[in-house]
Amino acid sequence: MNKRFKEKIKAAFGERGELWLEQFPETLEVICYKWGLTVEGEPANLSYNYVAYVKDAMNRSLVLKIGIPGYDFSNEIKATKEFQGEGFVKLYNYDEKLGCLLLERLTPGKMLKEVEKDEQIDIYLTVWNRFNRQYSEDLPHIHNWFNALVNPVSNDFVTDEQIETALLYKKEIEESSRGNVHLHGDLHHENILFDEEQGWVAIDPKGVQGDIYYDYISFLFNEINGDLVLLETRLKQITSKQALEEQRLRKAAIALLTVQVIWAVEDGAEEAQEMNEVLAYLMGSV
Template identity: 30%
Template structure:
């Protein structure tokens, strides 16, 4: 019997309420179902957050990864994104049972994260190569969430906390929402995006490969921001961000002005997400708000309020 960590169990209950309780009660049966259907043995899980993810060995010796999720819109978006990115620098689906929230994935070995690369410029170039292979033009048939969902999330925070919360002030929120609205109004080309591509979602297999797409439709520039925000130093963020941005803009032929604006917006949004869950927040994400704003001012003028 697999014993789930207490903090993971509590997360499932907090996020999914009654549906989470029901899923947890049936968890051991779900494990047995997977082991019988795919003739495999599930090993101790990786570090868990919102999904159960564990290595497994099939009867024929093949090493795979079993990912179990509560079937929600987020899960269905992940499956759709994995299918859009099939054959690219994305982990491969071996099989799945969508109704039960099960995905069997290829196991990437040795599997160390891009975060293990100390040379930040090299890590950024690797990430740029992956971004370039993943992004595909938006299709009319996609059911993936649109970037407007992120705007609604920011507007919801402003509505719930009109006086601001924690370090996020009302003027900051208004500047972010106005910038978001203006960016969307420009009607730039949209792509199928990873939605959460960063140093910890890129692993080394036979080649560097992305995992765990959220699936999102929006501008390419927006999909770089989560990478830019991760694995930053505790202080003096600006030089690191400047080099990363230069590499991504040049290698992917991106619009630097829009990238900086999306960086400002998403840094605010990411901090808001953290404050919605607790009174804690990522200091680097918060500091990045001011770095993106400064870089924009230095090169393109002040962000409009």
């Protein structure tokens, strides 16, 4: 467990995160004993959950994911169960109380971002279209995310006018929606991996439900690096290939990106400024 990961946990969860980190060695030992696991290593790019490569008593190579137990991690478990099937990582076991998931290990596990940009859209949409998009009362509504725009943390990026616009577009999406379905909530280049047996597979759902347009947004903004031409290309291609309303997709993108900028500010993320520049561009395009 690297230093940067610990700092992110403390910044995001405060005292609760610090306590979780203190108890983590014991938690890991309990989980490994319970499921007969041996830890072999961990990836370098930990985000807000601990991930380890493990082997079980049958010598299977698996992935152990441990997060802070509670509402968000429980929803990830629910979503992982809901999405089981073709094109999604296999779930072997889980424990809500301990906050952990035992998943298949995808080999070689190459991320979508490692593929040439002109090939990414078709791979992404192939995975996207495999999802079980049924309605579920067990998953929270993505509209809860927009609570971040009510009395947002003080910042030098998002203006009151931008927040008003985001809430207006959120309302428009809600009023024109054809209904709520399962959403991955975070389907982007790092959450689509290549497996030599299954092809491209999705991992790490947030576990929400809502209008289907919202599930395109994470991919739109990921790996942009300020390239607005690339953003426009993605918007046009997704709209065309999925038969979507372009203006509606832009409005959904503006609404959700405003939330993500506020989150980035709250977490002290360096990307907040770049994200807000993209947001300003999009607002000027509608």
